Amino acid sequence: MSIPIAIIGTGIAGLSAAQALVEAGLDVQLFDKSRGSGGRMASKRSESGSLDLGAQYFTARDRRFAEAVQQWRARGWAAEWTPALYHAREGRLSPSPDEQVRWVGTPRMSSITRAMLGALPVQFSCRITEVFRGDQHWHLQDADGNSHGPFSHAIVATPAPQATNLLAAAPKLASVAASVTMEPTWSVALSFAEPLDTPVEGCFAQDSPLDWLARTQSKPGRAPSPDSWVLHASSEWSRHNLDLSKECVIEALHGAFAEMIGCAVPPPVESIAHRWLYARPATAHQWGALSDGDLGLYACGDWCSSGRVEGAWLSGQETAKRLQAHIANHAWN
Numbered sequence: 211m212s213i214p215i216a217i218i219g220t221g222i223a224g225l226s227a228a229q230a231l232v233e234a235g236l237d238v239q240l241f242d243k244s245r246g247s248g249g250r251m252a253s254k255r256s257e258s259g260s261l262d263l264g265a266q267y268f269t270a271r272d273r274r275f276a277e278a279v280q281q282w283r284a285r286g287w288a289a290e291w292t293p294a295l296y297h298a299r300e301g302r303l304s305p306s307p308d309e310q311v312r313w314v315g316t317p318r319m320s321s322i323t324r325a326m327l328g329a330l331p332v333q334f335s336c337r338i339t340e341v342f343r344g345d346q347h348w349h350l351q352d353a354d355g356n357s358h359g360p361f362s363h364a365i366v367a368t369p370a371p372q373a374t375n376l377l378a379a380a381p382k383l384a385s386v387a388a389s390v391t392m393e394p395t396w397s398v399a400l401s402f403a404e405p406l407d408t409p410v411e412g413c414f415a416q417d418s419p420l421d422w423l424a425r426t427q428s429k430p431g432r433a434p435s436p437d438s439w440v441l442h443a444s445s446e447w448s449r450h451n452l453d454l455s456k457e458c459v460i461e462a463l464h465g466a467f468a469e470m471i472g473c474a475v476p477p478p479v480e481s482i483a484h485r486w487l488y489a490r491p492a493t494a495h496q497w498g499a500l501s502d503g504d505l506g507l508y509a510c511g512d513w514c515s516s517g518r519v520e521g522a523w524l525s526g527q528e529t530a531k532r533l534q535a536h537i538a539n540h541a542w543n
């Protein structure tokens with residue numbers, strides 16, 4: 211048995227790296243503090259069915275990612291979403307169709323990361339607090355006081371603020387991660403017993419507490435009822451209302467939605483709020499990944515790239531590429 215590579219984080223970046231490394235014949239061991247995989251691509255099970263409270267859809271502009279998405283589509287993990295798109299500006303709702311191809315996981319967003327994880331070895335509900343190097347190998351410490359290892363390399367695939375401490379063994383990488391600001395997003399799902407009388411299926415909003423809303427039932431493979439809507443507050447509104455109670459956030463965003471949507475909005479049969487503290491990097495970066503090949507420590511995630519699903523996936527690929535290149539160089543020297 212070869213010594214595995216530790217990957218902390220089972221979002222799309224960590225899983226993209228894992229998949230590439232396993233395809234190259236290397237062993238990996240994954241860890242996540244959550245109860246399941248997916249990170250910001252996770253879906254929440256509710257009385258109204260599965261709800262995508264994080265990533266809503268993704269686009270594929272890079273050829274390599276477009277090829278991966280085609281494979282996901284062929285395997286039934288993803289499908290194209292063609293919503294009736296609108297935009298809302300200064301209180302006015304207008305159709306805003308375009309030619310952009312948009313993808314979603316089927317039957318829920320988390321289907322993609324769940325399938326990518328497959329049977330890879332993973333430990334959930336395991337919050338890693340320290341990544342340290344012994345004489346030869348890497349070891350991890352978790353919040354319950356357990357240690358894990360040895361590992362040949364360590365890949366930190368968490369949002370930047372959570373990566374900073376975990377990268378302490380490589381101060382240069384840690385300081386790059388520490389320089390990244392990530393913005394929060396409040397996400398609310400409202401489910402209505404009867405479909406709302408509106409043709410809107412997705413809407414980009416400006417001049418509102420909301421910056422996005424989507425009708426779950428318009429996405430392929432979702433349960434046909436109830437009529438569930440996912441609302442995302444803008445970064446600015448989320449930042450200003452970071453510590454508001456979930457009840458108050460639901461009330462505020464329900465109000466903004468009712469004002470925007472232009473039809474009667476009855477009280478919802480179910481409402482859920484989720485606060486994403488590290489939803490998106492404030493600015494995009496072009497690092498691809500962070501690495502100290504000699505040390506064997508790597509970091510990846512959307513914050514190393516475009517701050518989107520595609521960027522996170524590409525960052526995982528870049529990490530795997532750099533790690534393999536280092537192993538290959540080492541073998542020659």
Ligand SMILES: Cc1cc2nc3c(=O)[nH]c(=O)nc-3n(C[C@H](O)[C@H](O)[C@H](O)COP(=O)(O)OP(=O)(O)OC[C@H]3O[C@@H](n4cnc5c(N)ncnc54)[C@H](O)[C@@H]3O)c2cc1C
Binds near residue numbers: 248264367518
């Ligand atoms: C509300 C919202 C809407 C979005 N909408 C879109 C969209 O429409 N289109 C789009 O392209 N992108 C969207 N995004 C962005 C997209 O979801 C992310 O870019 C992408 O999912 C990030 O993947 P990642 O693997 O880098 O990080 P994550 O998905 O955050 O994965 C990191 C993982 O690390 C785990 N973790 C963190 N710390 C530790 C620790 N100490 N120990 C163990 N595990 C740890 C976390 O539990 C998590 O599972 C959205 C994001 C949010 C929040």
Ligand SMILES: NC(=O)C1=CN([C@@H]2O[C@H](COP(=O)(O)OP(=O)(O)OC[C@H]3O[C@@H](n4cnc5c(N)ncnc54)[C@H](O)[C@@H]3O)[C@@H](O)[C@H]2O)CC=C1
Binds near residue numbers: 297307489518
């Ligand atoms: N809420 C959050 O935390 C996050 C949201 N994210 C959103 O995820 C989406 C992904 O971006 P891309 O893959 O580039 O997708 P995209 O090309 O559909 O959208 C990019 C941006 O272009 C604008 N836009 C696109 N199409 C239209 C349209 N038909 N009418 C009006 N405006 C339009 C809109 O502002 C949108 O945010 C974007 O909307 C991001 O804002 C990304 C990361 C985090």
